[in-house]
Amino acid sequence: MSNRLKVTPNDLSAFWMPFTANRQFKQAPRMFVSAKDMHYTTSDGRKVLDGTAGLWCVNAGHCRPKITEAIQHQAAELDYAPAFQMGHPIVFELANRLVDIAPKGMDHVFFTNSGSESVDTALKMAIAYHRTRGEGSRTRLIGRERGYHGVNFGGISVGGIVTNRKMFGTLLGGVDHMPHTHLPEKNAFSKGVPEHGAELANELERIVALHDASTIAAVIVEPVAGSTGVILPPKGYLQKLREICTKHGILLIFDEVITGFGRLGAPFAADYFGVTPDIMTTAKGVSNGVIPMGAVFVKKEIHDAFMTGPEHMIEFFHGYTYSGNPIACAAALGTLDTYKEEGLLNRGEELAPYWEDALHSLKGEPHVIDIRNIGLIGAIELAPIAGQPTKRAFSAFVKAFERGALIRTTGDIIALSPPLIITKGQINELIDHVRDVLRSID
Ligand code: PXG
Ligand code: PLP
Numbered sequence: 001m002s003n004r005l006k007v008t009p010n011d012l013s014a015f016w017m018p019f020t021a022n023r024q025f026k027q028a029p030r031m032f033v034s035a036k037d038m039h040y041t042t043s044d045g046r047k048v049l050d051g052t053a054g055l056w057c058v059n060a061g062h063c064r065p066k067i068t069e070a071i072q073h074q075a076a077e078l079d080y081a082p083a084f085q086m087g088h089p090i091v092f093e094l095a096n097r098l099v100d101i102a103p104k105g106m107d108h109v110f111f112t113n114s115g116s117e118s119v120d121t122a123l124k125m126a127i128a129y130h131r132t133r134g135e136g137s138r139t140r141l142i143g144r145e146r147g148y149h150g151v152n153f154g155g156i157s158v159g160g161i162v163t164n165r166k167m168f169g170t171l172l173g174g175v176d177h178m179p180h181t182h183l184p185e186k187n188a189f190s191k192g193v194p195e196h197g198a199e200l201a202n203e204l205e206r207i208v209a210l211h212d213a214s215t216i217a218a219v220i221v222e223p224v225a226g227s228t229g230v231i232l233p234p235k236g237y238l239q240k241l242r243e244i245c246t247k248h249g250i251l252l253i254f255d256e257v258i259t260g261f262g263r264l265g266a267p268f269a270a271d272y273f274g275v276t277p278d279i280m281t282t283a284k285g286v287s288n289g290v291i292p293m294g295a296v297f298v299k300k301e302i303h304d305a306f307m308t309g310p311e312h313m314i315e316f317f318h319g320y321t322y323s324g325n326p327i328a329c330a331a332a333l334g335t336l337d338t339y340k341e342e343g344l345l346n347r348g349e350e351l352a353p354y355w356e357d358a359l360h361s362l363k364g365e366p367h368v369i370d371i372r373n374i375g376l377i378g379a380i381e382l383a384p385i386a387g388q389p390t391k392r393a394f395s396a397f398v399k400a401f402e403r404g405a406l407i408r409t410t411g412d413i414i415a416l417s418p419p420l421i422i423t424k425g426q427i428n429e430l431i432d433h434v435r436d437v438l439r440s441i442d
Contacts, residue, residue, distance in 0.1 A: 012025075012026040012029060013026070029043075030042070030401055031043040032048070034063075035050070035062035035063055036062055036063050037061040037062055037063070037064075037419075037421065038050055038061055038062075038418070038419055038421065038422060038423075038426055039062070040062070040406065046404060047404060048401065048404050048405065048406050049404060049405045049406065049426060049429060049430055049433070050062070050406050050418060050419060051400075051405050051406050051407045051408075051416050051417075051418050051430045051433075052406050052407060052408040052415070052416065052417055052418070053289075053417050053418055053419045053420075054289050055284070055289070055408070056226060056257075056258045056263070056284055056285075056417050057283075057284035057285055057288065057289030058288055058289045058290075058419055059261050059262055059263065059284075059285040059288060059289075059335075059339070059344060059419060059420045060288045060335060060338045060339060060342070060344055060419065060420065060421065061419040061420075061421040062419070064288065064334070064335075064338050066334040066335075066337050066338045066341075067288055067290055067331055067334035067335055067338060068334075069334065070330040070331060070333055070334030070337075071290070071291065071327055071330055071331050071334070073330065074090070074326055074327050074329075074330030075327055077326075078326045079326065079327065080325065080326060080327075081326055083319060083320065083321060083322065083323040083324055083325075084319060088324075088326055090326060090329045090330060090333060091111065091324035091326070091329050093329075093333065094109075094324075094329045094332050094333055094336075095108075095109040095111075097333065097336050098286070098295060098297070098332075098336075099297075101267050101336070101345065102267075102268070102280070102297050103267075103268060103270040103271055103276045103280070103297075104276070105276060105299050105300065106276070106280060106297040106298065106299055107298075107299070107300040107303065108297070108298050108299075108300065108302075108303040109295050109296065109297055109298075110125070110295070110296040110298065110323070111293065111294065111295055111296075111320075111323040111324040111328075112283070112293075112294035112295070112296065112320060112323060113292045113293060113294055113320055113322050113323070113325075113328070114150065114283050114292055114293075114294050115149075115150045115255075115257035115281065115282075115283035115284060115294055116149075116150025116151050116152045116155050117150075117152065117283075117294050117320060118150075118255075118257065118281035118282060118283050118294035118295065118296050119149040119150045119152065119154060119155040119158075119220070119255060119257075119281050120150075120152045120153070120154040120155060121281075121294075121296050121318060122218075122220070122253050122255075122279045122281045122296050123141055123154045123158065123217075123218065123220070123253075124154070124318055125279060125296070125298065125302065125316070125318075126141070126217045126218035126251045126253065126278075126279065127139055127141075127217045127218075128306070128316065129217075129251065129302050129305055129306070130217050132305050132306055132308065133305055135214070135249075137214050137215055138214065138215060138216055138217040138249075138250075139174055139215065139217055140174045140175070140176065140211055140215045140216045140217060141154075141157070141158050141172070141174065141175050141176075141216075141217060141218055141219075141220065142158070142175070142176050142177070142178060142204065142207060142216060142218070142219040142220070142250075143157070143158030143159060143160060143175060143176075143177050143178070143219075143220050143221070144160055144177055144178045144179070144180055144220075144221050144225075145160035145177050145178070145179055145180040146160045146161065146180035146182065146225055146228040146229075146231060147159050147160040147161075147177075147180075147220070147221060147222060147225060147228070147255075148160075148161060148164075148222065148225065148226065148227035148228055149220060149222075149255055149281075150257070151164065153168075153171060153172060154172060156168060156171060157171040157172035157175045158172075158175055158177075158220050160177050160180065160228075161227075161228060174215075176207050176210075176211065178200070178201075178203045178204055178207065178219075178221075179200055179203055180225070180228075180231055181197045181200050181231055181232070181233060181234055181237060182229075182231045183196055183197050183234075184369070184370050184381070187234070188369065188370040189360070189363060189370060189371055190232075190372065191356055191360060191373065192232075192356065192373065192374055193232050193233060193234065193235050193374065194232055194234050194235070195234065195235055196234055197234030197237060198234045198235060198236035198237045198240060200234070200237065201236075201237050201238075201240035201241045201244065202240070202244075204219065204241060204244045204245075205244055208244070208248055208250075213248035213249060213250060216248070216250050217250070217251060218250060218251040218252070218253050218278075218279070219241065219245055219250055219251070219252055219253065220253040220254075220255055221238075221241065221252075221253075221254065221255065222254075222255045222256075222257075222258065222259065223238060223254050223255075223256065223259050223269035223270070223272075223273060223275075224258070224259050224264070224269060224374055224377065226257075226258035226259070226377070226415070226417070227258075227410060228410060228411075229379055229381065229410050229411055229413035229415060230372050230374075230377055230378070230379030230413070230415055231372075232372060232374055233273070238273050238275045239273075239274075239275055241275075242275045242276075242277075245278075251277075251278040251279060251302070252277040252278050252279075253277055253278065253279045253280070253281065254268075254269060254270055254275075254277035254279075254280050254281070255281045256268050256269055256270070256280050256281060256282050257281060257282060257283045257284055257294075258284065258377075258417070259272075259375075260280070260282040260284070260285055260286070261282070261284070261285030261286060261339070261345065262285065262339065262344050262345040262346070262347065262348055262420050263285070263348065263375055263376060263377060263417065263420075264348060264374055264375030264376075264377070265346060265347070265348030265349030265350075265351075265352050265375040265376065266345070266346065266348075266349065266375075267345045267346075268280065268282075272375070278298070278299050278302060279296060279297065279298050279299070279302065280296070280297040280298075281294070281296050281297075282294060282295045282296070282297065283295070285335075286332050286335070287328055287331040287332040287335055288331065288334075288335040288338070290331045290335070291325070291327055291328040291331040291332075292322075292328065293325070293328040293329075293331065293332055342421065344420045344421065345420075347420050347421075348375040348376040348420055349375075351376060351422070351424075351427075352373075352374075352375055352376065354424055354427060355373065355376055355378065355427055356373045358427050358428060358431045359371055359373050359378040359380070359416070359431065360373070361431065361435075362380055362431065362434060362435060362438070365435055365438045365439065366438050366439060366441075367382040367383050367392060367438060367441070368380055368381070368382060368438065369381050369382065369383050376417060376418060376420060376422070377415070377416070377417050378415070378416040378417075379413050379414065379415050379416070380413070380414040380416075380434065380438075381412065381413045381414075382396070382412045382413070382414070382438075383412070384411075384412045385442070389411065389412060390409070390411055390412055392412055392441060392442070393409035393410075393411065393412040393413060393414060394409060395441045395442070396409065396414060396434075396437050396438065396441055397409045397414075399437045399440060399441060400433055400434065400437045403433050403436065403437065404433065405429075405430055405433035405434070407433075407434065414434065416430065416434075418430065
């Protein structure tokens with residue numbers, strides 16, 4: 001064990017931690033100092049089973065050699081190249097490799113550094129696309145209640161999480177929201193996609209009737225909502241959204257930041273559900289979470305609509321200093337190699353039935369009011385403690401960490417999304433940890 005493992009910084013005040021209860025954390029810090037495959041190691045030398053793939057991103061597991069080596073090699077070869085008006089070979093190679101595994105027709109890729117940036121990129125593309133075609137009146141964006149699309153202004157505007165919105169002023173104008181599809185009274189303890197609720201897609205027709213299609217640029221949804229506690233699309237719901245968008249000339253954006261790269265047992269949720277969007281936002285699993293990277297996939301017609309005007313002119317006034325950063329590209333190529341060699345983009349399909357049975361074995365345990373699953377995603381919804389929402393699930397999170405399992409909680413929901421390399425034995429271990437925790441908390 002290296003010396004590092006025993007050292008915890010003794011002044012924690014300078015770092016303002018993201019999406020964290022800072023004061024509580026700093027009184028009792030939880031620190032990881034290393035990781036390998038399915039496990040983290042804590043600063044006090046304990047192994048913790050990763051039930052969440054980091055933050056839904058480490059799909060191939062931790063410190064995988066192909067990815068580590070690719071980064072090391074690239075860092076010594078070409079560390080950075082300007083992203084604007086200059087190129088370097090592996091960003092083109094990566095775009096081609098991504099298009100090869102993308103749903104048919106999604107032929108072009110725009111690089112970003114995160115899911116939030118992918119979302120804002122996609123929203124800007126949608127509005128600009130209509131304008132380039134002479135439909136400049138199409139500027140409205142439609143999101144959904146309980147949607148999470150990152151934390152930038154575009155993303156929180158179309159997002160539907162009140163805590164992420166209410167502190168930040170008036171946000172983007174011209175945004176409307178469809179209702180969410182969480183219907184526990186009808187669908188509790190459904191296995192896989194629920195039966196009831198496809199008609200909620202018709203709310204989009206109501207919104208179109210209110211504003212007129214000629215004012216609407218795009219609809220953005222997560223095919224499966226992750227952050228707000230794993231909300232599944234009812235059977236037929238996404239197909240209906242697709243039909244309504246097509247009928248009215250509205251672009252459909254799938255935010256696949258969580259569902260992309262094998263999480264559902266297919267490369268993308270678009271493949272899983274057999275519904276192809278016009279634009280697809282990704283991040284996280286594209287580089288196994290190892291180096292920040294995001295990728296926005298677009299249909300050929302959208303890309304081609306921009307490729308007009310004088311050839312010396314920039315076609316899309318958008319991009320980031322680190323779009324297609326060489327080391328991020330190397331990490332992504334190492335990631336895609338690892339996914340391919342180990343069949344990880346489809347591995348969830350064969351494991352999903354086992355995962356489903358293991359999760360639903362928690363029915364009847366204390367506090368459990370619903371269980372949801374799809375691919376290698378699971379959610380266990382707990383009854384909140386009266387007057388103290390989120391407290392019960394947070395206790396479960398801390399207890400699980402102490403026992404040796406990393407779980408994630410949002411509200412009073414436990415969300416699980418292990419690396420796609422998890423074994424059946426490790427699924428049992430994870431679920432047993434959750435069972436013991438549920439029996440031990442108030
Ligand atoms: N869209 C979706 C659908 C996401 O899930 C983002 C955009 C933003 O990505 P970045 O890379 O900017 O964070 C996300 C991110 C959780 C959790 O525990 C979920 C996310 C991030 C962190 C934690 O549910 N999703
Ligand atoms: N702010 C300033 C002052 C900048 O110069 C830049 C980029 O040049 C940015 C923000 C945007 O940074 P990034 O391209 O990393 O998103």
